[in-house]
Amino acid sequence: MPDISYSIELKNISIIRNSIKILDDISFKVPEGITTVILGPLGCGKSTFLKTLASIYLPEEGKLIINNKPYNSISSEKIKQFRRDTGFVFQDSALWSNKSLYQNLELPLIYHYPHMTSDEISQIIRRILDSLGFDDNLNKRPYDISSGNRKLISFARALVTDPALLMIDGPESSLDFSSLEKIRKILKELKEKNKTMLICTYDETITSMLADYLVILYRNRIYSHGPYRDIIRSGDPVIKKVLSHVLDRISNFDDDLLNLMNQDKSD
């Protein structure tokens, strides 16, 4: 995959479902080449925010801007490329239930690279599954495997096209400890490659290990966003409340420990 980068920006967007604003007047530019973690209490619109950035949901109000062009003025071919280069992991896996696990992984490749041979496709799939430590039978259907394994396949599906940008909604959900460890390891490797990543998570380890930038969503709006160090040290009561929900231990860290952790991160 050649070096591709995308700038994504939301300008005053609102997402409305059944006359209720799920996201309200949000403006945000995705920081490129770093990992952004989105935090917020349940129901504050984190998943919708992520799906809007991935152009899965289109805003009723405001503008989604990709590479400095409003979404509506981008050709369908460019949108297709953008989505090919954007891996998205759904909170509930969202595997295609009428296809085998292998077909779930092969479809994005067949669709975007019609000239790729079945051997090449098979090699890519095998490599990604090996890195995830998945060794179950790929002829099974998604409903034949555990929710943890479904999550791993969902990760693999997002990674098969070697995306420049990765969006992950709840990486820790449905995973047992060892699978979660594998996912953390993969995410760390991707971070080392300077991939742009956006993660909605409640996992303390993923946040402390990966986050360069934090977005705090609160009551369907962006309450605050900024570099990880700045946000984590904020004395704002709402931020403290959100962090205490999500990162109970981190918010209570003393400065020395925080410095140690950040030093470890920069290493």
Added chain:
Amino acid sequence: MLKKIGADIINTFREFSYASGFFLSIIKESFFFGRQKHVGSRVLIMQILFTGFEALNVISLLGAALGVVIIVQGLSILPQFGQGDLIYTILVAVITKELGPLLTAFIIIARSGTAISTELGNMVVSHEIEAYISVGIDPVSYLAVPRFLGVTISIVLLNLYFNVSGLIGSYFISQFIRQVTFVEYFRSLLAVLKPGIIFISFFKSLVFGVIISFAATYNGFKVQGATTEIPQVVIKSVGQGFTLCIIANAIITALGYLWF
């Protein structure tokens, strides 16, 4: 009160414009189907297999049964008025021109229309449609178009099969009532089976295929996120399919009467 009426009008207009946009999008993507046949052809084949092939038994049984009823009634009533030869005209008018396409459409609404709406509705609820969008696959071109083409192609073929079964079935039963040779029977049939009638029959099944597949896919995609919406959209899809097919049948019959 006025506010509610106004809101209803706006909603109806909004739904109509959305449905029109969806329909145009399906038609446009159907022309470009060959461009992405490497992924869509499997869905198309599966749809033809389900709609066209697996319904063969029920369609042939229905066609033959209708042929039997017409031949029994016709051969027992018409000769009393000295109009025995009119049986061929009635057979062609009822089986080929009217009930063949319509009954085939009803069977397809009950089998495939409901299945498509349910499947797509479930895919919306389980976020599978979003997953297609996320990997860059357009759900209209990948999910709706193959179903649209599959149902339309299948219904045209099934109508043909219904006609063959109906006309052959009626021949075998007619042997119990009045002995007619196979050649004489089909010569008489072909004498009344004008190209205009064949065209109307073909055109009707084509239009019905478009209506059924459109109603099924449109309603399937309309599910918002609750499983309880799925039976509601299936009922809507069936209701719209039946109503629109009956109306289209009346319009085409009337136009056919004027032109042929």
